[in-house]
Amino acid sequence: MSHAPAPDPTPPGAGPSAPGQAPPALEFAGLVKRFGDHVAVDHVDLVVPGGSFFGLVGPNGAGKTTALSMAVGLLRPDAGSVRIFGRDVWNDPVAAKSLIGVLPDGMALPDRLTGREVLRYLGLLRGLPREVVEERADELLRVLELDGAEQTVVVDYSTGMRKKITLATALLHGPRLLVLDEPFEAVDPVSAATIRTILQRFVAGGGSVVFSSHVMALVEQLCDHVAVIAGGRVEACGALDEVRGGQSLEEAFVHIVGARTGGSEGLAWLAS
Numbered sequence: 397m398s399h400a401p402a403p404d405p406t407p408p409g410a411g412p413s414a415p416g417q418a419p420p421a422l423e424f425a426g427l428v429k430r431f432g433d434h435v436a437v438d439h440v441d442l443v444v445p446g447g448s449f450f451g452l453v454g455p456n457g458a459g460k461t462t463a464l465s466m467a468v469g470l471l472r473p474d475a476g477s478v479r480i481f482g483r484d485v486w487n488d489p490v491a492a493k494s495l496i497g498v499l500p501d502g503m504a505l506p507d508r509l510t511g512r513e514v515l516r517y518l519g520l521l522r523g524l525p526r527e528v529v530e531e532r533a534d535e536l537l538r539v540l541e542l543d544g545a546e547q548t549v550v551v552d553y554s555t556g557m558r559k560k561i562t563l564a565t566a567l568l569h570g571p572r573l574l575v576l577d578e579p580f581e582a583v584d585p586v587s588a589a590t591i592r593t594i595l596q597r598f599v600a601g602g603g604s605v606v607f608s609s610h611v612m613a614l615v616e617q618l619c620d621h622v623a624v625i626a627g628g629r630v631e632a633c634g635a636l637d638e639v640r641g642g643q644s645l646e647e648a649f650v651h652i653v654g655a656r657t658g659g660s661e662g663l664a665w666l667a668s
């Protein structure tokens with residue numbers, strides 16, 4: 397199956413990178429998002445280098461989904477900017493969005509359609525020729541083991557199946573950057589291995605991936621770069637080995653965000 401992204405020329409008129417230097421796959425500059433008084437993303441600067449497999453980790457409520465939603469144009473920042481291969485997501489959305497495939501948190505799909513119809517619909521909307529859409533839909537449904545559900549409408553899919561069909565929509569047009577919010581959540585181990593292999597092939601072919609996850613072992617296995625975000629701020633960022641500094645990523649994570657394991661006090665009535 398060919399999800400190999402197109403070669404990586406610097407787009408004309410692209411962002412503020414140094415002359416002759418390819419812009420990063422994704423760049424946040426001074427990104428801020430507030431919900432009422434709560435600052436969910438607090439002046440975040442982050443660079444995802446082109447060709448990297450980048451993991452975004454952080455405690456519940458750290459701001460990962462909010463940051464990724466702003467990265468792909470689903471949520472407007474209160475301040476700061478996001479560039480995808482040098483294209484500003486909010487000032488040049490068509491160019492920026494043509495370069496990305498997105499697995500958002502809880503994406504609303506046209507769920508009265510079957511998986512194949514969803515792919516056909518979104519593929520044609522992306523401007524792909526019909527025969528290319530059909531060919532890629534065949535491959536994606538087969539590889540993601542959704543071909544047995546050809547006649548099933550998406551509203552009747554399980555959570556994991558929804559995740560897989562959404563991932564298929566993210567891959568369909570051969571993007572250069574995949575932005576994936578918890579792609580392995582609710583996915584069975586065999587499907588998770590398939591997704592890992594697809595993503596590794598995508599990066600080996602020159603693509604870039606940024607994904608959020610709570611599974612440190614998976615991030616360590618897949619990623620060459622990682623950022624730890626907590627309380628809306630980037631607490632650590634860089635090459636995986638730099639961030640974990642001789643420890644496991646889990647140990648480094650606990651150290652960075654501060655150990656606060658609860659559960660040992662209270663709940664005296666439980667199992668009494």
Ligand SMILES: Nc1ncnc2c1ncn2[C@@H]1O[C@H](COP(=O)(O)OP(=O)(O)OP(=O)(O)O)[C@@H](O)[C@H]1O
Nearest residue numbers: 431434435436454455456457458459460461462463
């Ligand atoms: N639409 C919203 N309205 C109000 N507050 C929100 C909204 N979306 C997110 N928040 C708040 O912003 C903060 C960051 O949430 P976010 O979903 O980005 O965290 P996260 O790191 O993705 O968490 P998790 O790992 O639990 O998915 C949280 O305090 C959350 O309650």
